Amino acid sequence: MRLGIFGGTFNPIHLGHLRVAEEVRTSLELEKIIFVPSYLPPHKDLADNVIGHKRLEIVRIAIADNPCFELSSFEVDSGGNSYSIRTIEHIRKTYNTTPYFILGQDAFNDILSWFEKDRLFGLTHFAVMSRPHAERPPLNETIGAHALEYQETGKGFINHDGCEIVFVDVTPLDISSSTIRTLCKTGKSIRYLVPKEVEDYIREERIYV
Numbered sequence: 001m002r003l004g005i006f007g008g009t010f011n012p013i014h015l016g017h018l019r020v021a022e023e024v025r026t027s028l029e030l031e032k033i034i035f036v037p038s039y040l041p042p043h044k045d046l047a048d049n050v051i052g053h054k055r056l057e058i059v060r061i062a063i064a065d066n067p068c069f070e071l072s073s074f075e076v077d078s079g080g081n082s083y084s085i086r087t088i089e090h091i092r093k094t095y096n097t098t099p100y101f102i103l104g105q106d107a108f109n110d111i112l113s114w115f116e117k118d119r120l121f122g123l124t125h126f127a128v129m130s131r132p133h134a135e136r137p138p139l140n141e142t143i144g145a146h147a148l149e150y151q152e153t154g155k156g157f158i159n160h161d162g163c164e165i166v167f168v169d170v171t172p173l174d175i176s177s178s179t180i181r182t183l184c185k186t187g188k189s190i191r192y193l194v195p196k197e198v199e200d201y202i203r204e205e206r207i208y209v
Helices: 015-028 052-063 074-078 084-095 139-149 177-185 196-204
Strands: 003-008 032-037 069-071 100-104 125-129 150-152 156-159 164-168
Touching: 003 015, 003 084, 015 032, 015 100, 015 125, 015 164, 032 052, 032 074, 052 069, 052 074, 052 196, 074 084, 139 150, 139 156
Parallel strands: 003 032, 003 100, 032 069, 100 125, 125 164
Antiparallel strands: 150 156, 156 164
């Protein structure tokens, strides 16, 4: 099965997340995108301390109408710091496939700071999404000595384990979770930034007030 992993705090998930996931799915001809809300992100604070199961429900509501989108509670159920390598290993075992780990160019540029980074490149493909203000440095500047293991293909790079790094240009929708949280706190509308059902759930549960 060709599938992607899309992780993040999703605090909350918004139409920008959903749109880029769909664009990556169609561009790489993936059968499924698995959304994995984090429990505790290791590289940033969790704003407003919205508990994992609330964010899981927000994502569940947001993706309900897309049969190619699926929700995983693995990181929330596991607790503690949400390290990507553990999620990748879980998905590999569960689906018996090498997944495409979906991330932005800015995050990929920082990958050498990730937990157990040296093992990542033999366990997963990387689908690197364009970001408006993130440059795409030469591969050796991004992943260091690991670049020696890769050779160029028509759409990116591939290593001796058959793991790819592919770059996907996506539509830059200027929507952020932090803006949505601020709008909620100030009593302003978030319509057309999140699905209507998500807007209703956030209002009913008084999240971000």
